[in-house]
Amino acid sequence: MFRKILRFFKNKxxxxxxxxxxxxIAIDKNNMIAQYKLRSELKDLRNKKxxxxxxxxxxxxxxxxxxxxxxxxEKFAREKYLLKKDNEDIFLIIKE
Numbered sequence: 312m313f314r315k316i317l318r319f320f321k322n323k324x325x326x327x328x329x330x331x332x333x334x335x336i337a338i339d340k341n342n343m344i345a346q347y348k349l350r351s352e353l354k355d356l357r358n359k360k361x362x363x364x365x366x367x368x369x370x371x372x373x374x375x376x377x378x379x380x381x382x383x384x385e386k387f388a389r390e391k392y393l394l395k396k397d398n399e400d401i402f403l404i405i406k407e
Contacts, residue, residue, distance in 0.1 A: 320326055336343050376383045388394045395401050 377387055378384075393401055393403075
């Protein structure tokens with residue numbers, strides 16, 4: 312059995328192929344492990360890009376609505392900045 316293994320490794324093409332495979336899988340700067348990590352990072356970044364593009368579109372619609380609709384602007388001012396009309400009272404409910 313040892314002789315079969317020894318004969319197997321005497322073939323220079325097999326030894327060269329094994330060294331090349333080990334080099335490409337683990338040692339090289341652009342090895343397979345690094346490529347897998349980069350691919351998963353790219354997938355995460357693409358998901359984040361899609362999320363942020365969606366959020367930008369929502370904000371763009373909200374800005375357009377605030378600039379064109381007075382009722383929406385009044386609602387925003389009341390909720391965000393606690394503004395009121397002269398004949399109104401504001402009651403704040405704070406949850407602890």
